[in-house]
Amino acid sequence: MNHESSLVNQLTDRLIAGELRPGARLSEAALAKEFDVSRNTLREAFRVLGEQGLVNHIPHRGVSVASPNTSDVIDIYRVRRHIECSVLENAPKNHPGAEGMRRAVEAAHTAAAADDWLRVGTLNMSFHNAVVSLSDSSRLMRSFGNVLAELRLAFLKVEVLDFLHAPFVERNQEVLDAYLNESPREAAATLGAYLGDSERQVLGAYARAGQA
Amino acid sequence: MNHESSLVNQLTDRLIAGELRPGARLSEAALAKEFDVSRNTLREAFRVLGEQGLVNHIPHRGVSVASPNTSDVIDIYRVRRHIECSVLENAPKNHPGAEGMRRAVEAAHTAAAADDWLRVGTLNMSFHNAVVSLSDSSRLMRSFGNVLAELRLAFLKVEVLDFLHAPFVERNQEVLDAYLNESPREAAATLGAYLGDSERQVLGAYARAGQA
DNA sequence: AGATCTATTCTTGTTGAACAATCCATGCTA
DNA sequence: TAGCATGGATTGTTCAACAAGAATAGATCT
Known part of the structure; x- marks a missing residue:
């Protein structure tokens, strides 16, 4: 299985399982360390999740779990x-x-x-x-x-x-x-x-x- | 305007304008040079376009313009x-x-x-x-x-x-x-x-x- | 005290180089 | 011709570094 795709799946699983709570900020450095991938690889996964609407990306402010109002x-x-x-x-x-x-x-x-x-x-x-x-x-x-x-x-x-x-x-x-x-x-x-x-x-x- | 977002827009424009023909392979090295960005930045844009269905990504084979059958x-x-x-x-x-x-x-x-x-x-x-x-x-x-x-x-x-x-x-x-x-x-x-x-x-x- | 400005600090944005992993084309062998 | 090694090219991923923007804390002023 492709590494990146697997990373997206892992993140998705933790998102819909509620381990990463809505609104929580996702620090690149922390998550990269936790999943044992580089920041660049993690950022690619972030872009995918962003398009799917699961996370919110604000330039220079980072990525946070989507928190629907x-x-x-x-x-x-x-x-x-x-x-x-x-x-x-x-x-x-x-x-x-x-x-x-x-x-x-x-x-x-x-x-x-x-x-x-x-x-x-x-x-x-x-x-x-x-x-x-x-x-x-x-x-x-x-x-x-x-x-x-x-x-x-x-x-x-x-x-x-x-x-x-x-x-x-x-x-x-x-x-x-x-x-x-x-x-x-x-x-x-x-x-x-x-x-x-x-x-x-x-x-x-x-x-x-x-x-x- | 955010650089990354602008890159996605530039790529989208060229895609729907037909400059990048359906099925055409998009070489990371070539496109990165053409748009004067690094490969990593380009790859982030690729993930976005991939989720949007405009490009096709096959692991280890690269990205190509979507070619609907x-x-x-x-x-x-x-x-x-x-x-x-x-x-x-x-x-x-x-x-x-x-x-x-x-x-x-x-x-x-x-x-x-x-x-x-x-x-x-x-x-x-x-x-x-x-x-x-x-x-x-x-x-x-x-x-x-x-x-x-x-x-x-x-x-x-x-x-x-x-x-x-x-x-x-x-x-x-x-x-x-x-x-x-x-x-x-x-x-x-x-x-x-x-x-x-x-x-x-x-x-x-x-x-x-x-x-x- | 409260508000405002400023400097420091932290995080993200982006790059370039490097190497590993995989694919592809070429030519060789049977 | 079919199958198989081999070399070259591309992608996957990492790392370290720096630039750029945002957040925090501290200093200043009213």
Whole structure:
């Protein structure tokens, strides 16, 4: 495996795991030492993460973990509505990607029963990635994946703990059922309602946390 | 202006201007010398362009200008349909971004009358960027902008010369009229038809050029 | 005290040289 | 001709150094 690509992956993992908290400054010297790479190599990885929206780069002030504010969250949900709903509404019947949705929902049920909420959160991301996979567009999946990862940082910032996702396992199930048994339009509408509720929950958490 | 950002802009300009042809290998040593920057600085810019999809990076084989094949083109138009149509269909009436659409169409008419087809092509991009601006989502605009830039490379690759855009000036006008005077649904349908025709034209050019 | 200016210090931005790792083309061998 | 060594070129990565901008602390003034 390529070193640089692996470095990006390592950084990404620690970002979405919350080890590098939103807003935290990422010192080049410190991180370079920690990952045992040179500053130059680290900076290349920073540029990649910057384009993906996971870190923020201000010239001469360095790189910090992205720390989405409320308008960022609103923006992210706008993207989700446009992409997820459009994909679902235009998805063909019996798309093989639906199997991925089903597996995610099923595993989420199991994980929820076992109180493994971290896993539920991960599977929630898998589900919505699977939804977008119905588009058969690798570019759409890439862009969407970046946005979803950024949303993960928003969750971490206001400590929307994963167990709050509990009610949404059922909602994903509803979306899947609507796709399988009803019309695409119905499925998209169900998903749209889901996104509205989800967005409200996150913004509520922001308000409680007193964050912008 | 930041040096690095300026370097990315310079490279982007030359890419979409066609000076660096699709598929062309970008030698680090040669480009570093040409832009009078070090290899390390250039490599940072390469990572940014790579994430944007404008260049292709294969480990140990270097960077080359993205050279979209037919499946890339199909993928790009999938993205366009999902994003542009969704945005237009859900756009509020009297969105200020419509002014940007109007300006682009008007200027395109003028440029077409003057046979300035390069400018027509640029204004066409402006129009569709303006469409997406109706979403009020900076992330959607960024992602969409990257995809449009990549499509520009596809045009360059098969030499879809800009004068072929001529009939599409009128199509953009129709989309705008539909948005202003008819329903969002109607506007989205008009745009969908436009995209279908546009995609066919590009794929036809690929077939003629014998490209994959 | 509070505000403002200044000097020092720290971090990032960028460079050049160096070497390792990998790929590519050439020519050799069977 | 197919496969295989070999040498040359390019990329991957590091390091040390310095320039440039930002942040901090201290001094000065009101």
